[in-house]
Amino acid sequence: MHILAVNCGSSTCKTALFTFPDESNQPLWKLTFDWQSKSRDQLVGLLKSHIHEPVDAVVHRVVHGGSRFAAAVKITPQVKEEINNLSLLAPLHNPLNLEGIEATEQLFPNIPQIAVFDTAFHQTLPPEAYTYAIPKAWRDHHVRRYGFHGISHAYCSYRTAQLLGKQPENLVVCHLGRGCSLAAIKNGASIDTTMGFTPLEGVVMGTRSGSIDPGIFLYLETVLEHSIQEIDHQLNFDSGLKGLCGTADMREVQDQIQKGNKQSELAFNIFVHSVSKAVAAMAASTNGLDVLVFTAGIGENSASVRANVCNRLSFMGMQLDPAHNQKIAGDQFISTPDSKVQLLVIHTQEEWWMARQADQLLHQ
Numbered sequence: 023m024h025i026l027a028v029n030c031g032s033s034t035c036k037t038a039l040f041t042f043p044d045e046s047n048q049p050l051w052k053l054t055f056d057w058q059s060k061s062r063d064q065l066v067g068l069l070k071s072h073i074h075e076p077v078d079a080v081v082h083r084v085v086h087g088g089s090r091f092a093a094a095v096k097i098t099p100q101v102k103e104e105i106n107n108l109s110l111l112a113p114l115h116n117p118l119n120l121e122g123i124e125a126t127e128q129l130f131p132n133i134p135q136i137a138v139f140d141t142a143f144h145q146t147l148p149p150e151a152y153t154y155a156i157p158k159a160w161r162d163h164h165v166r167r168y169g170f171h172g173i174s175h176a177y178c179s180y181r182t183a184q185l186l187g188k189q190p191e192n193l194v195v196c197h198l199g200r201g202c203s204l205a206a207i208k209n210g211a212s213i214d215t216t217m218g219f220t221p222l223e224g225v226v227m228g229t230r231s232g233s234i235d236p237g238i239f240l241y242l243e244t245v246l247e248h249s250i251q252e253i254d255h256q257l258n259f260d261s262g263l264k265g266l267c268g269t270a271d272m273r274e275v276q277d278q279i280q281k282g283n284k285q286s287e288l289a290f291n292i293f294v295h296s297v298s299k300a301v302a303a304m305a306a307s308t309n310g311l312d313v314l315v316f317t318a319g320i321g322e323n324s325a326s327v328r329a330n331v332c333n334r335l336s337f338m339g340m341q342l343d344p345a346h347n348q349k350i351a352g353d354q355f356i357s358t359p360d361s362k363v364q365l366l367v368i369h370t371q372e373e374w375w376m377a378r379q380a381d382q383l384l385h386q
């Protein structure tokens with residue numbers, strides 16, 4: 023069976039074709055392109071030029087599934103309508119996810135289309151983790167913590183168990199990329215996470231502020247006469263690393279530090295401070311920490327971020343092996359043998375995990 027995985031993010035679209043059954047994680051081919059500059063028709067054209075095999079199903083990443091979707095589902099007009107209705111909660115993602123769905127429906131009108139939701143993995147959060155201390159009327163309108171990057175967190179939990187030969191009891195995964203979130207995973211189940219009702223909550227990100235005092239909104243509305251819409255846009259698109267030093271790319275931040283840019287140095291330190299606090303918070307939720315995983319663009323590629331986070335958390339018994347941390351070749355441990363917390367770098371395989379879930383759904 024050939025399954026096409028389509029992962030339309032806020033800035034890039036990743037596609038890959040997998041054969042099942044196959045546990046190699048390796049696609050027949052993969053394609054990544056700048057989604058911001060492409061249209062639906064261009065996506066159709068790109069896929070046509072790359073696909074030379076029969077496709078039996080297409081699986082899509084959808085960022086926000088609310089509390090309705092806890093597992094992969096076949097896409098129907100009703101499912102599409104619900105994805106669209108949830109766009110208010112994930113304006114950077116759900117509309118683009120729908121674009122990807124409609125593009126492949128145009129290209130493959132007669133094969134199953136399946137949705138896998140980033141929020142689904144976090145449906146195991148207990149009430150004390152997902153409930154906000156807000157009025158009941160708000161909670162009745164489904165205002166709660168949902169969590170995101172669930173596809174990546176789920177894969178990293180699975181891969182960690184493979185590498186250890188067992189499922190760790192207390193695991194924290196740091197998905198650090200343009201968007202960032204951490205997950206506290208207890209015996210394979212998500213029990214806490216940093217992102218919330220929308221992907222804006224949590225640690226500092228590329229263009230998102232992460233958690234800030236909501237009182238700032240009233241101040242900006244009153245003093246600077248910003249509308250709620252303007253504030254929302256700036257918090258999502260003009261904040262985070264970009265708001266601090268002018269770029270959302272951690273590689274550029276670190277290049278500027280090498281040139282003596284103090285504002286970039288401050289942005290880097292704020293990012294590390296934010297992530298370190300979140301790791302400690304997630305470890306409090308799991309009541310201990312056995313394994314810490316770094317994944318995604320920054321997590322996999324920035325030795326400096328990993329080193330600074332682990333050094334700040336050395337009081338938890340983390341001991342980083344500097345040589346291993348500097349030379350990453352695939353999935354590997356970067357902790358010393360006597361470290362109380364095992365430290366791992368894992369290359370996240372979101373598209374393969376999506377395809378695996380689709381294969382399991384089709385064979386139920």
